[in-house]
Structure formats: C-alpha cells, structure tokens
Amino acid sequence: MAEAQATRTAAAPALGRSRGAVAAWLARGRVFRLIPFVMVEGLFLLLLAVPFALTVYISLLKWRANRPFEQAYFEGLGNYADVLADEEFWWALGRTFYFAGAAVLLELVIGFVLAMLMARAFRGRRIYITIFLVPMMVVPVVVGYNFSMIYLDSGPLNQVLLPLTSALGVEPRIRWLSHPIAAQWAIILADVWQWTSLTFLIFLSGFSALPPQLINAARVMGASRWQIFWRVQLPLLRPVIVIAVVIRSMEALKIFDQAVLLTFGGPGNSTQTVAFYLWRQVWQFNKFSFGAAASILLLLMFSVLIYAGIYLLVRQRATSLRERRA
Amino acid sequence: MMRALAILVAAVMVVGVASAAGAQPVPGATVEERAINGARAYLQKHNLKNVEQTILLSSLYNNSFPDFSQRWEQLTGIRIKIVPLGYTDIPAKIMAEAVAKTGEFDMFNDFPYTAPDAVGAGVIIPLDQYAERGKPDFSGVAPGLRYQQYYKGRLYTFVLDGDHLILVLRKDLVEHPQVKAEYKAKFGKEPGCPATMDEWEQMAAFFHTKPGQSRWGMTFDKGLYGAMGYRSINFSYRHFPAYLGSLYFDRDMNPRINTANGIRAIKQFASIVKYMPPDIQGWGTPQIYPFWASGQAFSVMSFPSIVGFGNSNEKSVIKDKQLSCLIPQVNVGGKLVRRSPQAAGTGYMVSRYSKHPELAYWFIQWLTGPTVGDEAIAHPKGFWDPFRESNLKNAAIRKRFGEQFLATTMENSKYATSLLMLEGNYEYFNVLDKNLADVMNGNVTAEEAAKRIEAGWNKVTNDIGRNNQIQAWRSGVESGIYIDKFE
Numbered sequence: 001m002a003e004a005q006a007t008r009t010a011a012a013p014a015l016g017r018s019r020g021a022v023a024a025w026l027a028r029g030r031v032f033r034l035i036p037f038v039m040v041e042g043l044f045l046l047l048l049a050v051p052f053a054l055t056v057y058i059s060l061l062k063w064r065a066n067r068p069f070e071q072a073y074f075e076g077l078g079n080y081a082d083v084l085a086d087e088e089f090w091w092a093l094g095r096t097f098y099f100a101g102a103a104v105l106l107e108l109v110i111g112f113v114l115a116m117l118m119a120r121a122f123r124g125r126r127i128y129i130t131i132f133l134v135p136m137m138v139v140p141v142v143v144g145y146n147f148s149m150i151y152l153d154s155g156p157l158n159q160v161l162l163p164l165t166s167a168l169g170v171e172p173r174i175r176w177l178s179h180p181i182a183a184q185w186a187i188i189l190a191d192v193w194q195w196t197s198l199t200f201l202i203f204l205s206g207f208s209a210l211p212p213q214l215i216n217a218a219r220v221m222g223a224s225r226w227q228i229f230w231r232v233q234l235p236l237l238r239p240v241i242v243i244a245v246v247i248r249s250m251e252a253l254k255i256f257d258q259a260v261l262l263t264f265g266g267p268g269n270s271t272q273t274v275a276f277y278l279w280r281q282v283w284q285f286n287k288f289s290f291g292a293a294a295s296i297l298l299l300l301m302f303s304v305l306i307y308a309g310i311y312l313l314v315r316q317r318a319t320s321l322r323e324r325r326a
Numbered sequence: 327m328m329r330a331l332a333i334l335v336a337a338v339m340v341v342g343v344a345s346a347a348g349a350q351p352v353p354g355a356t357v358e359e360r361a362i363n364g365a366r367a368y369l370q371k372h373n374l375k376n377v378e379q380t381i382l383l384s385s386l387y388n389n390s391f392p393d394f395s396q397r398w399e400q401l402t403g404i405r406i407k408i409v410p411l412g413y414t415d416i417p418a419k420i421m422a423e424a425v426a427k428t429g430e431f432d433m434f435n436d437f438p439y440t441a442p443d444a445v446g447a448g449v450i451i452p453l454d455q456y457a458e459r460g461k462p463d464f465s466g467v468a469p470g471l472r473y474q475q476y477y478k479g480r481l482y483t484f485v486l487d488g489d490h491l492i493l494v495l496r497k498d499l500v501e502h503p504q505v506k507a508e509y510k511a512k513f514g515k516e517p518g519c520p521a522t523m524d525e526w527e528q529m530a531a532f533f534h535t536k537p538g539q540s541r542w543g544m545t546f547d548k549g550l551y552g553a554m555g556y557r558s559i560n561f562s563y564r565h566f567p568a569y570l571g572s573l574y575f576d577r578d579m580n581p582r583i584n585t586a587n588g589i590r591a592i593k594q595f596a597s598i599v600k601y602m603p604p605d606i607q608g609w610g611t612p613q614i615y616p617f618w619a620s621g622q623a624f625s626v627m628s629f630p631s632i633v634g635f636g637n638s639n640e641k642s643v644i645k646d647k648q649l650s651c652l653i654p655q656v657n658v659g660g661k662l663v664r665r666s667p668q669a670a671g672t673g674y675m676v677s678r679y680s681k682h683p684e685l686a687y688w689f690i691q692w693l694t695g696p697t698v699g700d701e702a703i704a705h706p707k708g709f710w711d712p713f714r715e716s717n718l719k720n721a722a723i724r725k726r727f728g729e730q731f732l733a734t735t736m737e738n739s740k741y742a743t744s745l746l747m748l749e750g751n752y753e754y755f756n757v758l759d760k761n762l763a764d765v766m767n768g769n770v771t772a773e774e775a776a777k778r779i780e781a782g783w784n785k786v787t788n789d790i791g792r793n794n795q796i797q798a799w800r801s802g803v804e805s806g807i808y809i810d811k812f813e
Contacts, residue, residue, distance in 0.1 A: 064790065065421045066446035066749045152613075153605035154548075177608030178558070180767055266559030267607040268763030283418040285753040286443060287789075288425075 059292035066286045079293035088269060089294060092277035093301075099184065099273060100252035103191040107248055108241070110192065111199025118200075119207035129204070136197035144261025147190040151176035151262070177263055180270035187258045187271055195251070199244045206240030207233075239316045246309035253302060274298060349458045357463045357695035364460055365402045365688035372682075378405040379432040379686055382419060384672060385410040387435070390708035394698065398689055406689065413670075414560070417443065417752065423677065424449035432680035433690065438474040438673040441482045442749045442798060450675040452480040456687040463696055466715030469806035470742035471668060477747060478801045483673035484694040486702060488713025490666040490742035491568060492630045492735055493526065495519065497649035499533065499624060504542040519651030522662065523569060523594050526553070526625065526654045530601035533624035552601030554618060554626040556669075558608055562595075562762045563755035564669035565627065567743055569595045571656040571663035573803065573810045574746065574754075579787050579796050584780040587658055592772040594656065596765045607766060619644060627653070629669060630711045633731045638706075650734035653741065665809065666738045667745060672710060713739055744807035748798050750790045757782030 025031070059079055063072035083089055118129055135143070150157050153173040158165075165172045176186040210233060218228050256275040259265055265272035265280070272280070278298070282291035352367065354360030369377065383391055388410050395406035409431070411419060416436040423431060424447035434440075434450065444450045462484070464472050471490070475483045499505055500517045509517040509532060520526040530552030535541055537549035556565050569591040575581055582588060599606065603617065615635045618626050619642035626632060636644045655662040674690040676683045692698055696716050703710045704722035712735055717723045724732060746754055761775040761782070770778070787795050803812060 064446075064750070065425055066443040066790075068448050069425070153603065171604075173604050175604045175608070178605045180769075183608070263608060264559055266759075266763060267767060268559065268760045268769070270763075280756070283421070284756070285750065286421055286447075287753075 115203030140257035361692035429679040
C-alpha cells in the first residue's frame with residue numbers, strides 16, 4: 001500500500017509535465033493542420049484500403065458461401081489461376097469490350113450529331129434539349145422493362161421494321177431476345193438509347209463553349225461550312241471528345257442492368273458481360289473467393305485502361321494550354 | 327469406481343427424462359391445432375407478447391399470403407411481417423443472410439432445392455426436433471414431393487406446392503371433328519394426350535400452322551405454334567429431367583449425360599423447339615402464360631398453374647378449351663419412362679438466426695397442414711398448386727381447378743421427380759442450360775454438348791468436394807426424390 005502510494009507520488013510530476021507538453025503542442029495550433037490529413041487518410045483506410053485488403057484476403061482463400069467462413073482455408077493464388085483458366089471469363093470480358101466499343105461509338109456519333117444540330121439557336125430548342133436528356137434520367141430497371149416489351153418478337157420494333165425486313169427478304173420476326181447475335185445488339189441498342197443523352201450533353205456544352213470570334217474570323221476569310229467544322233470546330237472540341245470517350249467507356253465496361261433485365265445473360269451465355277459473370281459467380285454460385293480473385297484481376301486490367309484514359313485527358317489539357325499560350 | 331458409475335447412470339437418466347419431455351407431443355387433434363397450441367405454449371413459457379416474425383416471401387404470394395398470416399395473428403397474436411422479393415433473387419438473399427447473420431428473417435420462402443446450399447452455409451435449421459412434437463402429416467404426398475423436404479436425411483423444408491410439370495393441349499382442336507378425321511387418316515388414331523415425347527412432337531408438327539392459313543374451317547390469322555415449353559436460360563434445367571428419364575449421376579457422382587440416353591434426351595429437348603414461338607429461348611412465365619392464353623399455340627408443357635391462368639385470365643380465349651395430360655414418356659434403354667420434374671415448388675424454411683425459431687416452425691406447420699394447406703391451394707389469388715391426395719376431395723379445390731386437371735396433376739405427381747438436391751445446384755443447372763442453348767441454336771451438336779456438360783459437372787463436383795456431393799446424392803436417391811434408383 002505504502003509502495004503504491006510512493007509510486008503515485010513519483011508519477012504525478014511526470015504526468016503533469018506530459019500534460020503541459022500536450023497543452024503547449026495544442027496551443028501551437030499544428031494539430032489543426034493535421035486534422036484534414038487525418039480525416040482524408042482515415043476515410044481512405046475505411047472506404048478503400050480496408051475493403052480492398054479484405055477482398056485480396058478472401059481471394060487467397062478457398063471459400064464458397066455454402067460453407068461457413070470458419071471452414072475457409074488458404075488457397076494461395078489458386079483462385080487466380082482458376083479465373084485465368086476459365087474460358088467463360090475471357091468470353092465475358094471479350095463480349096464486354098465488344099458491347100462497350102459498339103455502344104460508345106454509336107453514342108458518340110449520335111450524341112455529336114444531335115449536339116451539333118442543337119448548338120444553333122432556333123425555336124423550341126430548349127424543349128428538344130430537355131427531351132433528349134430524359135433517357136439518361138430514367139431508372140435502368142424501367143429501361144430494361146420497356147425494351148423487353150419493345151423487343152418482343154411480335155412487338156412494336158418488329159412491326160416498325162416489317163416493311164424493311166420484308167423488302168430485304170429477312171425473317172420478319174427478328175428474335176431480338178433469343179437469337180445470340182440479335183440479343184447482343186438488343187442490349188447495345190438499349191444502352192445507346194439511354195446513354196446517348198450523356199454524350200449529347202457533353203458535346204452540347206463543348207459546342208456552347210466554342211469561341212464565336214474564331215468561327216466568325218474563319219467565315220470572313222472565306223472558309224466553307226465544312227472547312228469551319230473540320231479545321232476550327234473539331235480541333236477545338238477535341239478535349240470534350242476525349243472526356244466523353246473516357247467517361248462513357250469507363251461506364252460501359254460495367255454494363256450489367258440490360259444484360260440481366262433483357263436476357264439474363266442468354267441465350268446460353270451469349271450476352272453475359274463480365275459484370276454479370278462476376279455477379280453470377282458470387283451470388284448465384286456462391287463462389288465468393290473465386291469472385292474476389294476475378295474482381296481483383298479485372299481491377300488490374302481496367303486500371304490500365306483507366307490510366308490510359310487519364311493520361312489522354314492530361315495530355316490533351318497540356319496541349320490545349322500550350323496552344324492557348326502560343 | 328462405484329461413484330463414477332452412479333454419476334453416469336444419473337446423467338443418462340436425466341438426459342433421458344429431459345429428451346422425453348422435449349419430445350412430448352403437443353396436444354391437438356389436427357396438425358393445425360397442434361401448431362397453434364405449440365405456438366401458444368411457447369409464448370406462455372417465455373412470457374412473450376407482441377411478437378413479430380419476418381418472412382422473406384416470393385412476391386408471387388403478395389396477394390394471397392397476407393390472408394393466412396393475418397389469421398395466424400388472430401389465432402396466436404404473432405404478427406408476420408412480409409418482405410417480398412422476386413423468386414430469382416431469393417437464393418442470393420438467403421446466402422447473404424448466411425454471411426451477414428443479421429437475424430432479419432425468421433422464415434424463408436423459396437424452392438425446396440434452395441435448401442442444400444442454405445444447409446451447407448448453416449443459415450437454415452433442421453426441423454426434426456420440432457416435427458417430433460408437432461407431428462406434421464405428410465400422408466398422401468407422392469415420394470418425389472414428400473422427400474424433397476429432406477436433405478441428407480433431415481427435415482429442412484415444408485412444401486406446399488405441386489409444381490411438377492404438366493402438358494396441356496387445346497381441347498377444342500383435339501375434339502374438332504375435321505381435325506379428328508384428318509389426324510386419324512394420317513396417323514391411324516384420333517388425337518389426344520400423347521403417350522411419348524415423340525408423339526407429342528408429331529402432334530406439334532401436325533398442328534403447327536402458318537399465319538393466315540385456313541384449316542378445318544378456321545383461319546389462323548396469327549398462326550398456331552405446335553408446341554411451347556420453357557427453353558430460356560434459368561428455365562431449361564427445370565424441364566430437362568422429363569426428357570432424360572433417368573438419374574443424372576451414378577453412385578459416385580460420375581455424370582451419365584454423355585451416354586446414348588443423355589444424347590437422345592438433348593436431341594429430343596432441342597428438336598421440338600422448331601414448333602415453338604421463335605422467341606421461346608428468351609421467355610419465362612410472364613411471356614409464356616399470356617401467349618398460351620392468347621390461343622396462339624396448340625400445346626404447352628408448363629407449371630400446372632397455367633391451366634388456371636388459361637381459365638381465369640380476363641383476356642384468355644381458351645377458357646374451358648384446355649385438356650390436361652400426363653407428361654409424355656421417353657424411351658430409356660427400351661423401357662418407357664415418365665418423369666414430371668417438380669420444376670419450382672414453394673417451400674418454407676426456418677432461419678438459424680431467428681430469435682424464436684420454434685415459433686417460425688409452428689407457423690410453417692400450420693400453414694402447410696392438410697386443412698389450412700388445402701385452403702391455401704384453393705385461394706383464388708394464390709399460386710399454390712395441388713399436390714396431396716386430400717386435394718382431390720376438397721370441394722373448393724375441385725371447383726377452382728376442375729376435375730380433369732386435378733385428376734391429371736395428381737396422377738402426374740406419382741411421377742414427380744425432384745431437381746438436383748445438391749450443394750452448388752445452380753452451377754450444375756447453368757452448365758446444363760448454356761449447353762442446351764448452344765444445341766438449340768445449332769452452335770454445337772448434342773454429342774459435343776454432352777461432353778461439355780459432363781466436364782462442367784465434374785468440375786463443379788470436384789470444386790465443392792466429391793465426397794460431400796456423393797453423400798448428398800446417395801441420400802437423395804435412396805429417399806426416392808428422383809424416383810429412379812441406382813442400377
């Protein structure tokens with residue numbers, strides 16, 4: 001008891017000293033400069049690093065959700081090897097690039113043309129712009145449902161196409177949702193319908209920001225409409241085009257809703273995208289660790305693309321700055 | 327030594343008495359009474375009031391289930407909260423609960439074949455200990471449906487649905503005098519329920535009519551498709567057992583698909599598609615039912631509720647024009663075999679993470695009991711289909727479904743066979759579905775598809791654990807859920 005009392009007595013000045021040091025450090029105000037750093041780092045850890053580390057950890061285990069997690073065991077890189085050896089994964093990946101490539105290309109072209117038409121002032125322009133922006137705001141589930149009705153073999157799309165298909169001697173009832181190739185295009189067209197709005201919006205803002213004096217100067221110097229477009233407008237729109245390509249490509253590579261809602265990946269696996277493949281492996285087949293490995297591999301593959309996109313953006317911006325200075 | 331022996335004897339006696347008391351049957355003359363008394367006794371014993379239990383319910387039952395849950399509340403005071411979800415999403419939700427262990431759900435409503443994965447994950451509990459006291463009655467239920475409630479010999483699911491497939495023909499066409507004469511002239515017999523799959527295809531070919539064509543004094547403006555059946559991804563596997571007519575695996579889980587019989591089944595499954603609507607590979611129930619009711623097909627192999635839909639749907643043009651038939655037979659090694667797959671079927675399971683699993687059990691026993699269960703089947707807005715012999719005597723069920731359909735579906739239930747009751751079954755199904763689609767689309771031959779299915783199934787079996795799968799497979803086969811036994 002006496003010993004404990006002595007210890008406390010000896011410790012008291014030391015505690016007082018450390019409290020004083022903390023008070024003095026706080027008084028210097030350095031802590032306030034650290035707060036944002038701590039918050040950012042904390043958020044980074046919580047939102048990104050921890051889930052990522054968990055995903056990596058799970059990807060190294062052998063675990064299906066139809067077994068309790070306690071029965072999972074270390075598998076090493078086995079899941080990664082399984083994913084890379086899975087033919088279905090590569091098909092799904094290839095299909096995703098095909099869908100994304102075709103959809104983004106169409107969205108860029110249609111969005112650009114629409115924006116070009118809407119860039120000029122005319123009566124009712126605002127109404128048209130509003131109408132063109134509506135698809136982007138529709139919930140994907142509603143889009144999927146509507147298109148599943150449109151694509152029925154006895155549905156409105158085939159009725160509209162009837163004169164054309166009859167003239168060409170093609171089967172008048174195109175099996176939009178059950179023929180492997182038609183089903184792929186059904187998904188691409190639904191995506192184009194919904195997301196052309198976004199490219200239209202991006203291009204419209206690009207057209208609006210074009211400096212009129214340059215176009216007027218070109219006109220005064222006798223340039224034709226085509227020359228103005230090709231030599232003046234298009235080069236100035238290049239940064240906007242790059243932005244549209246990067247944003248839409250990143251989104252299109254995640255295509256999931258339409259594949260699920262319109263065809264559920266069928267017929268066979270002909271419309272199974274890589275996002276749907278992942279979902280199926282994890283939530284239908286319960287292969288959590290396999291799914292984790294596949295998602296890490298995808299992250300690595302897509303990171304290369306994202307990096308390329310960001311590099312393009314940065315380079316474009318640097319070029320623009322240089323041109324402006326010159 | 328003597329002291330230790332005395333302690334052991336005492337312990338054995340205590341355990342014996344305790345277990346005897348635990349297994350004491352709950353009083354009550356009927357299954358439903360025992361369920362009500364069991365629930366009331368539990369509430370009293372634990373001094374519980376205002377109990378609410380939650381069920382993850384297939385949204386198909388949104389309009390009928392509340393009638394029963396409200397009655398349960400009146401009888402016991404236990405409120406049942408319903409969380410509706412599309413049936414395709416329920417298995418994933420159950421597995422998510424296995425991982426998250428939230429205790430949000432007390433009961434799950436899904437197909438019986440969801441049970442193996444749920445059991446493996448430990449998210450549902452065996453109900454034998456409660457059943458020992460509640461004494462549910464499964465009499466009059468055919469083996470293929472009755473033993474589907476068990477997995478590895480333990481009771482996990484209560485089934486209240488005879489979703490075994492049925493074949494339906496257009497009665498008005500089959501009985502049309504001109505049709506009869508033409509058919510007899512061509513095939514030497516009058517048209518009627520086909521005995522075999524080959525005969526069904528022959529009928530489909532005969533009745534298949536192009537749009538605008540006039541036959542038998544009628545003009546078919548929109549045409550008449552000879553047949554309909556489920557051929558889309560996530561549905562093909564539900565029909566395929568009717569064509570295979572035998573077990574998928576041998577005793578050691580070696581697939582038997584890459585055999586003469588397996589290849590025959592794949593060919594037969596794909597062959598009749600040419601008489602089906604062109605979009606059939608993209609169709610599920612929401613498309614098939616209205617199409618059938620629109621009168622544009624001669625025959626359909628489907629869930630039994632399609633007959634009720636054809637009779638009660640406002641826009642149906644085939645009211646009282648349907649002829650229910652047994653599933654046609656297939657030739658397996660020279661022997662005719664009839665199999666009617668239980669293609670879906672609504673079942674009820676109890677969550678391990680329920681606060682009061684016993685109360686959940688009592689509700690399930692009450693709902694699926696012979697009396698209340700019959701009322702559910704007779705419910706005009708329900709999707710529970712007849713499956714037990716007592717249904718035949720129930721006036722409300724007879725009125726709702728009609729004598730001819732009822733007699734046929736009950737006869738079909740004798741040939742009801744379960745879908746795969748194995749862990750990872752959705753992966754086995756997917757392997758089958760995608761290869762069948764490839765055959766239907768002409769991408770691969772039936773022989774090549776059989777090889778691929780065999781390889782795919784072996785991969786799944788090895789990945790999950792062959793020994794575990796063998797144990798579950800043998801247990802299922804021996805219980806009689808697949809009707810067929812090992813040779």
